[in-house]
Every structure is written in structure tokens, then in C-alpha cells.
Amino acid sequence: MSLSHDLFARARVHMPGGVNSPVRAFAAVGGEPVFFERAEGAHMWSVDGKRFIDYIGSWGPMICGHAHPKIVEAVQHAAANSLSFGTPSPGEVTMAEMLCEMIPSLDQVRMVNSGTEAAMSAMRVARAATGRERFIKFEGCYHGHADSFLVKAGSGAQTLGVPTSPGVPKALAELTLNARFNDLDSVEALFKQYPDEIACVAVEPIAGNMNCILPESGFLEGLRELCDRYGSALLFDEVMTGFRVHPKGAQGLYGITPDLTCFGKVIGAGMPVGAFGGKAEYMKLVAPSGPVYQAGTLSGNPVAMAAGIANLELLGQPNFYEHLGQITASLADGLQAKADAAGIPMTTVAVGGMFGFFFSDAERVTNFDEAAACDLERFKKFFTGMLAEGIYLAPSAFEAGFVSSAHSPADVIETLAAAEKVLSEIAG
């Protein structure tokens, strides 16, 4: 059989499910995952030598394409000077300066090693700053796998959170309140129920973990207003959207100033990195300048900083976002046209270098329930068909897609030709 198959068989012996992160296992789409060993620009090569056009970009970091020479060079240079010092080093300072300059809502940042850590730590700061313990999140938004975030609403958004995963203490889950994305009334109802108890509202300003869902007009503004009215912090989780949808993140795109923001993915260029930051009044609470404990042996790692800095520098190239936005829109519009031609109901979304497509006859999809109501069976067939054609899409209907500056019009044409073929096969 194939090398991928052999590797997966071996992987399952000593790794739970054969993977180090669940969505990689293809459980939502069936079949076996493809193992990759090399990638360049918009293309990845499997261990069996098959070439794919990549639309996951390592789930976001690869906004400049794989193995960009400038990033590889920065990493090699940093690595030659030691992989880690465990002391302050210059790259951390440059990274902090760049982030605070690029994102106006940031006075200070703390580097961490993943988006999960960023969200978990930012939440701790919000709780400390407000002296409150409950917080609101939205069903279908993902903020990493820290205990507090692995909580779903019970029956209706007004009930106390129940753990989504065994191992999450009930006592902790009860502090997590779930609202509906794009539904301000569901948020206000929770504030009215717990007017003095909500530390923060945590939100993906563009939801990218239930496919790709844009905020409806007024939604983010409304969250800002409710947080101000009730003395809560507004926490934007821009681990996915940060530098992906706009040079100033989703907050720049929509003109909203959050109190705290989380980053990851793009700022590490593929190295394990996250960051959280915000207004000085919050960040001054973080140890050692304040009492909120937060630490990391490898935080601000010099190799990771070098990769991230090189990635952020590349974003400053002339017309970077115009080009990225155009190529992404041409893909989404093209998919829509192919689906229309095949008589398959589809709704597409594109924003910056991020896109989504739903097998749905709704005009647009605005929340988790609507995303879950899409034709998941058809998605599965589409995914499998596209994979066979050498197009690597996210192996789940609940993930966004990612385009890089290395994707060319020829890549889009090849992708759309494959889509036309696969859509006609799965029509009816």
C-alpha cells in the first residue's frame, strides 16, 4: 500500500488516534490522513510523492506560503546562535515592538507558545482585572483547549455551561456562559442575569472554527457597548484572524478596540507561538510587573521570534493584502459559480486570506446552528473528491480555508477545474 498508510498504521500504535491534534485524523471526512514531508509556496508533497495545492496553510501561519526563503534564512541564522537561551533576547523586543505598532489596541504583549496558552492567560488577566469569575463565549467559537473554554451551553444559552469534554471540572464549566454568535440579545440576557459577575466576553471577531462566519453589522460594536456598560473586558481572539484578514487584524478591519487580544498562527510563521496583549491597565497586572502569574520556559524563543518577525516583515510588502484578498475572493467566487452551474446550493465567504464554503441554500450562514445544518455528507464527498484531484482542503466542514500570497491565478484555475469535476460527480 502507500507510505501514508504504513505511517498511519505505525502512528496509531503509540499515538492516540495516530495524530497529535484530532482534526488531522480525517474522522469527519472518512478515510486516512495523508502524511506530508515537503512543501513550497502553495504546494505540498505527500510522502508518496503526490503534489497538492494547499488550502490549510498549517491552519493559518503560512500566509506567505511554505518554506519562504526569507523565513527559512531567518530561522537558520537564529538557530545557529542557539535554539534557546532562557534569558531575554533581542528578537522578543523586536516582536513586541512590531505587534504594538501594527495593532493600535496593544500597549504591551506577552509571548507564549500556542494560541491555547494565549487565550487561557488572557482570560486569567481579565478575571484578575475585574475581580469576576464568569465569562461569556460563543457556541462554535474555539479558543484553544484550556478547561474553561471546553464548555458548551446546556439547553438554551441561558443555562450554566456543561463540560464538552470529560476531565473538565463541572465547577469550572459553570463559570463559562455560552451565547449565540451574531445574537446580541443572547449576550445581553446573560449580562442581565449576572450583571456584576462577568469578567469578559471572549469572541473570534470573525469565526473561523465553525467554517468561516462573518460578524453581522453591529454585532462587534454591540459587544463593545455591552462590555462597557457592564464593566467587562472585551477579549478578541485573533489567533486566526490576526494579520490574516487585515494588517491590523479583524479589529482593524471592523474598527473595534478590544481590551485584550490573543494572537498565534501568523505571528509564528509555523513555529509554536502565541501572544496576548492589550491595554496597559490590564497588562501591568501580569507578573513580574503585577500579581497575575504567567510564565514559559520557551516563551519568546529566539528561533520562533526570528520566524515570526520575518513573516510580519513580509506582510509589509506593497499590495500584500490587496493581492491576497483578490486571489482569495477569486477562489470563493469561482467555487460559488461552479456550484451554481452544477445546481448545488452553496454559500461562500472570503475575507482577506481566509475563506469558507457551506453546502447550504441559506443566503448566508450566521451562527453555529446554521453551520451545523449544512449538508455535511455532501461536504465529505466534495472533500474526498478534491483530495483525489490534488486539492488539500480542511478535512472538516467546520474549518475555514486559508490562501497564501504564494497562491497564483494558475493554482486557482487548477482548483476550480477540479471543483467543477467533483461538483458534477456529487450533484443530485
Ligand SMILES: *Cc1c(COP(=O)(O)O)cnc(C)c1O
Ligand atoms: C487555532 C486557534 C486557537 C488555538 O491555538 P493553538 O495554537 O492551536 O493552541 C485559539 N483560538 C483561535 C481562534 C484559533 O483559531
